[in-house]
Amino acid sequence: MLFDSHTHLNFQAYSEDLAEVIKRCQDFPMSLVNIGAALDTSVKAIELAKNNQNFYASLGLHPIHVFDEDFAVDKYQALISDNKNKVVAMGETGLDYYHFDEVEEKYRVSFADYVAKQKEVFVKHIQLAKENNLALVVHGRNDKNNSLNCYQDILSVLKEQQVKKAVIHCFGGSLKDAQDFISAGFYLGFTGIITFDKTGVLESIVKIMPADRILIETDAPYLTPQPHRGKRNEPVYTQYVAEKIAEILNLTKEEVIEQTFENAKNLFLSK
Numbered sequence: 001m002l003f004d005s006h007t008h009l010n011f012q013a014y015s016e017d018l019a020e021v022i023k024r025c026q027d028f029p030m031s032l033v034n035i036g037a038a039l040d041t042s043v044k045a046i047e048l049a050k051n052n053q054n055f056y057a058s059l060g061l062h063p064i065h066v067f068d069e070d071f072a073v074d075k076y077q078a079l080i081s082d083n084k085n086k087v088v089a090m091g092e093t094g095l096d097y098y099h100f101d102e103v104e105e106k107y108r109v110s111f112a113d114y115v116a117k118q119k120e121v122f123v124k125h126i127q128l129a130k131e132n133n134l135a136l137v138v139h140g141r142n143d144k145n146n147s148l149n150c151y152q153d154i155l156s157v158l159k160e161q162q163v164k165k166a167v168i169h170c171f172g173g174s175l176k177d178a179q180d181f182i183s184a185g186f187y188l189g190f191t192g193i194i195t196f197d198k199t200g201v202l203e204s205i206v207k208i209m210p211a212d213r214i215l216i217e218t219d220a221p222y223l224t225p226q227p228h229r230g231k232r233n234e235p236v237y238t239q240y241v242a243e244k245i246a247e248i249l250n251l252t253k254e255e256v257i258e259q260t261f262e263n264a265k266n267l268f269l270s271k
């Protein structure tokens, strides 16, 4: 079964036609994890998981939102405890150097303070994930000049904290970064970007991936793959990511769908 390992049907972008988007998922059929980016969208992810077969939830405060609200550990713990079969991961959490400008403008913080706060919140997610035996969904993004590498900093945190079960979603690091995450046993998530990436970096990364560490995702409503670029993304479009990976690896689309489903099950659903 197709498995979208990172999607946001819990976001405003679907407020008008959520039922229809969900129906297309159920008709496909497919499984997915809705990813929280703040407390309200985490709650919404759980609600969607409760109401729909094969839907799961990940709870977290996105690194770009760490100054918008406090990461209330007790509230997240209560949500996990009350929804044991539906909450499968913590995140998205991690380090984002890309959006520093906007946060600096809004909160007048230095880059060092921005990163320190992101790390503090990241570690709190890790602790909750470990205490509850949940996977970790990690977000990383380098700065706008691509000169500050968030990925090596993320890897240091994961190693320091002895994290075992994590996916680096929408992987955007170098081939070397990818090799380092693979060696440490982590999963990498690939989005629709792979269908239009002209740098060749993602393709070279897919080629060195162990089959059992590849996840596919939409990150919907963002990052719409070909042939729908320019429109809002949605979970069923995960199939185009599978198709592209199949093409790169000389496999059938069905083989990629099967393998990535097993991988998602191992990461999110095995206790």
Ligand SMILES: [Zn+2]
Pocket: 006, 008, 035, 092, 219
């Ligand atoms: Zn996301």
